[in-house]
Every structure is written in C-alpha cells, then in structure tokens.
Amino acid sequence: MRAHLAVVAALLAATIVASAQGGRRAVSLIVTGGTVLTENDLRQVLTPGAIAINGSDIVDVGTPADIAARYAATQTIDARDQIILPGLINTHTHAPMVMFRGLADDLALMDWLQKYIFPAEAKTVSPEFVRTGTRLAALEMIQSGTTTYTDMYYFEEEIAKATKEAGLRGVLGETIIQFPVADAKTPAESLARAESYIKAFKDDPLIVPAVAPHAMYTLDRATLVASAQLARKYDVPVLIHLAETQDEVKTAREQYKSTPTGYLESIGFWGPKTVAAHGVWVTDEDIAILKRRNVGLSHNPESNMKLASGAAPVLKYMAAGVNVALGTDGAASNNDLDMFGAMRQASFLAKLSTGDPTAVPAQAALDMATIGGAKVLGMETLIGSLEPGKRADLITVSMNSARQTPMYDAVSHLVYVTRGDDVRNTIVNGKVLMRDRRVITLNESEVLTQARTLAQKVKDAVQ
Ligand SMILES: [Zn+2]
Numbered sequence: 389m390r391a392h393l394a395v396v397a398a399l400l401a402a403t404i405v406a407s408a409q410g411g412r413r414a415v416s417l418i419v420t421g422g423t424v425l426t427e428n429d430l431r432q433v434l435t436p437g438a439i440a441i442n443g444s445d446i447v448d449v450g451t452p453a454d455i456a457a458r459y460a461a462t463q464t465i466d467a468r469d470q471i472i473l474p475g476l477i478n479t480h481t482h483a484p485m486v487m488f489r490g491l492a493d494d495l496a497l498m499d500w501l502q503k504y505i506f507p508a509e510a511k512t513v514s515p516e517f518v519r520t521g522t523r524l525a526a527l528e529m530i531q532s533g534t535t536t537y538t539d540m541y542y543f544e545e546e547i548a549k550a551t552k553e554a555g556l557r558g559v560l561g562e563t564i565i566q567f568p569v570a571d572a573k574t575p576a577e578s579l580a581r582a583e584s585y586i587k588a589f590k591d592d593p594l595i596v597p598a599v600a601p602h603a604m605y606t607l608d609r610a611t612l613v614a615s616a617q618l619a620r621k622y623d624v625p626v627l628i629h630l631a632e633t634q635d636e637v638k639t640a641r642e643q644y645k646s647t648p649t650g651y652l653e654s655i656g657f658w659g660p661k662t663v664a665a666h667g668v669w670v671t672d673e674d675i676a677i678l679k680r681r682n683v684g685l686s687h688n689p690e691s692n693m694k695l696a697s698g699a700a701p702v703l704k705y706m707a708a709g710v711n712v713a714l715g716t717d718g719a720a721s722n723n724d725l726d727m728f729g730a731m732r733q734a735s736f737l738a739k740l741s742t743g744d745p746t747a748v749p750a751q752a753a754l755d756m757a758t759i760g761g762a763k764v765l766g767m768e769t770l771i772g773s774l775e776p777g778k779r780a781d782l783i784t785v786s787m788n789s790a791r792q793t794p795m796y797d798a799v800s801h802l803v804y805v806t807r808g809d810d811v812r813n814t815i816v817n818g819k820v821l822m823r824d825r826r827v828i829t830l831n832e833s834e835v836l837t838q839a840r841t842l843a844q845k846v847k848d849a850v851q
Contacts (some may be wrong), residue, residue: 404573412460415442416818420452422467422784423798427474427758427773431751433798439472441780450773465813467784467824473754474773475535475781475816476727477761479686480627480649480665480715483551484648485515486528487839487846488720497633497695497699504850508687509542511849513570517842518543519550524839525725526554527830532726532808535781535816536761538663538686538715538769540600540627545585546597555829556780557822559663559765560589561600561627566607566616574609579618586622594817596625596767603629604648605639609655612694616657623661625766628652630664633697639667649674652771658683661766665690665715667705668698672828675701675708678835684711684764687756691717699741701746702734713764724806731757734804750803780818786810 404826424437436457440448440691448455485505485738492504518541529537536557539547545560551558562582564575572578584598589597601607601615609757619626631637631648644651648672658681665686667678687700705712714730716722722729731753737746762772771781787795791805814822821829 396668412458413441413447415447415459415461417441417780417784417815417820418455418459418461418465419465419472419784419813419815420455420481421468422472422787423447424773424774425471425473425754425802427755427774429616431768433490436468437472439780439782440570440795441815441818444779446774446776446778446780446782448776453728464788465493465784465820466811469788469803470784472774472841473802474758474771475783475814476533476713476757477713477765477772478529478534478537478715478725478727478730479558479663479684479713479761479764480688480717481525481537481539482718482720483537483539483547484518484541485720486525486725487512487521487842488718489723491720491846491850493694495695495812497697500721503773508846509570510851513542513813513848515543515546518546518757520842522547522550522837523554523793523830525719526551526556527752527827527832527835528719528725528808530814530821530827530830531811531825532724532728533783533785533811533814534725534727535783535814536626536765537725538598538765540602540629540665542569544582544597544600545588547590547836548592552592552594553829555594555816555819556639557594557779557816559596559598559625559767559770561598561625562586563600563602564607564611565602566611573788575607575614577615579611582615583618583622586618588626590622590624593715596765597622598625598627600627603632603636603653605636611822612652612657613655616659619661621660625663626659627663628665628666628786631669631674631738632666634669635696645673645720647671649677653677653681661765662711665717666700668692668700672704675704675710678709679703679710684766685711686713686715686764687734688717690728690730691715691736693733694721694723700724700736702738706752711760711763712756713761714753724808726812727757728802730805731803741802743814750797750799750832754799781816783811783815784813786812
C-alpha cells in the first residue's frame, strides 16, 4: 500500500512538474550526462548524451540539454564521468551452475562433465537448488552489467521465476538430455516439461521460453527432432551445444559419417531462432549450413580456453555472414559471468589464434556483446542498442579508476580495461535493478548466505 501511494505521489509530482515547466512530457526516468554509445546502425556516440525512458521503453536519445528541454522525469540518474551503453547480452550460460564455481577446475571437458559435474548435479539439483543458484547468478549479472541472458538448465520454470523476480530479461531453455536427470526420467518427460513451461511463459514481457536439447552427442535422433519440432510448434528458440570439442566431431564421424553440424542438417534439426553454442570445430561447409539456416553462433572464448576446447573460427563465421554473439558459459567453466571479460578474451583469442592483431577489434567485441547478441537471439527489434522504441535495457559504467585513466577512446576502455565491478547502474525494461552499485531487486546478503549454505550440500555430494 505504501509503495502504491508512493507511485501515485510520484505520478502526481511528475504531472505537476510537466504542467509547471512548459508542457514538457512526463517520463519515468532520464539517464543523463555520460558518453552514450548507442550501438545503432551508425554506431553513433553522444558526448555527452542522455536517454529518456518511459515505462519499459526508450522514448528519446539526445544531448542532455535537448532531453531536459523536452522531458520531465520522476527519476533521474546522473551519469557524468560514465559511459551509458546497451545492457550486455550473454548468449550462453547455465545460471545455477554458479553453485559449482571452483568445485573442479583444470580438467578436460569430458572428464570434468562425467567425473564431477554430472554426478554433482545428480545429487544436488532440485527446484530449491536452481532458485538459489539463479538468484546468485542474477546478482552477479546485475552487478556486472548483463541485462539479458540465455540459459540451458533443469527446472527452467524455477529459473524463469527467479529471473523475473530479479528483473532480468532471459531466453531460458529447458534442457532435454537422454539420460535421467533431476527434473525428468526420460527425454519424453523433459519434452513434456518443456511444453508446459513454454505455455506458462509464452507471453511474458521478460522471459522468452526456449527448448534446449543439450547436444548431438547426448541425444538420440528422435529426441533431437522432437525438440526442434516442439520449438517450431510454439515459435520459440532452440538452444544447443555444437562442435565444442574434437571428441564431439570424432563421435559424429564414427557414428554418422558426418560432422555434428552436417548430422544435425541431415535430420532436419536446423531451423529459425536457433542458437548454437561454441561451434569451435567446424568446416567451411558447416559454416555455410549455419548461414543458410540462419543459426546464430554463441562464442564462449573463456570457457573454450579454460577447457582447452579450441578457438572458434570467429573471423570465418563473420566473413560468411553468420551472426556471432558472446557467452560466458556456466560459471563452473569460466569461472564468472562477467561479460566484460568475455569481450576482452574474444578479442585476444581471435588475435592469438589467427596471428593477426587487427582481428576482432574493440568495436567488434562490443558489438558481439550488445546488438550482435540481440541478433543471435532474434531480438534486435527490442534490445541491443539505445534507440527510441526499443526496451530500456541499459547500463552505466564508471570511468574513474586509475586503471581507466586517461581515456582517449570509450570503446577501447570498455573492452580492454573495464571490469564488471565498474558498472554503476543496471536498468532492464525501464526498471532500475542496481543504482550506484546497490542492487534493488535482490537482497544481496541473503542471496550470498543462502548460496553458502547450499554449497555445503554440494561439497558433501562430491566427497
Ligand atoms: Zn554450455
């Protein structure tokens, strides 16, 4: 009730301000004074600039003087000495796996999965586990400037609920996998779960439900096809791991006399709204298939380096016209969800693996984490750039630390020296989730305490 009265009072105040100040249009929020990187088609930069937001939408982008002359806001964020940019888009993670952060490191993918992660998951994953893990992941994402994330895990409806509570945007896929898992004994059960989850969240303003068949090597043909068909029936995205390791390619060649991409093509798996994570070991023909099927690539440089999986041929994908975005992968193989790290490492890994220091320059890395992410998710009309009519998903980043001084080029600084901790304000769908580094939608100490308590159970499970 108090909150309701406060809202009414704020609205009244806004109306009075608007009428008293020469008919300026009342809006809910203005973010002003910082350098604005719009990430629009022209990659326009305003130094300084301001954004007017009303409700969930960006209504205007201009100079601070123009925005102040046209709009009266109930709430203003002063972003002087900061950079204002679109919120970062993480196109591949497994949010609750933050609970396995640092549990087992320095292993190859198959050893890591089969000896540690799958057994630990079998003993610990529950609705409560994913709620606690998702809250922890959401806290970290809000603190480090991610506003949209893409997820593949179990009990995805619980992840969706926790994501909504935190105020983040999510493309969240219910995992389909061949062996019995915590939320389903069979793939058929997983598919049924996925269907009811899709129905429950189909028209949600923040959540895009998705189907997440784990990978071609963990699913039989019938289940892969059924997963793709389910997604098409409801017009929702498909999320899959693809060609992550050489082992996966070997399996595909032995069992199907094809590459993973070619095999999935042969069974009619590829369709619109599909995001393939990793795509490290692909042929030119595979890349042509992905382009033809309009599949988006989620590049996960840090996970690929940590597990020594390899370097995805990002330049080849881009040259072929495949949309490329960035992901962190789960925190158990990264070990954080900081998209600034992903941008920096995407640039460095491309340079190292091609021997070309001009590969993936700072602007290209920033594009992958913003508008590129939106394109891979098929959401470029809604998010990924700061333009009137789009949803108000944006962050402000402080540029005051010693490490960021002096600043000649904002994009260079964002990619090459900034860390998630430098984010000051995080706004999703017009709502301020973090203001001056204080997270508003989650109780930080409670989230951390719950995670530490749950960690004891994880520890016991693997001993
Ligand atoms: Zn993954």
